[in-house]
Amino acid sequence: MTDISALRRCIEEHGMSIKFVAERTGILRETLYNRMKSGDFKISEISALSKLLNLSRDERDAIFFTLNSE
Secondary structure (H helix, E strand, O other): OOOHHHHHHHHHHOOOOHHHHHHHHOOOHHHHHHHHHHOOOOHHHHHHHHHHOOOOHHHHHHHHOOOOOO
16 A cells, blocks of 8 residues: 555655646646545556656655555
């Protein structure tokens, strides 16, 4: 399950908006909002977000593959 709080924090720390992230990753804005509510991201979306946010493997795993979530 995705740690939504950590993902939001990472996006904010990079000075990005959800709209910007959606545009740069090719994920529809509405889809990104829905994914952030459900925490259910596709592998391709995780890959795109990881690249945009420049996440290390450990950071990616801590955000997207954690047992603790919101």
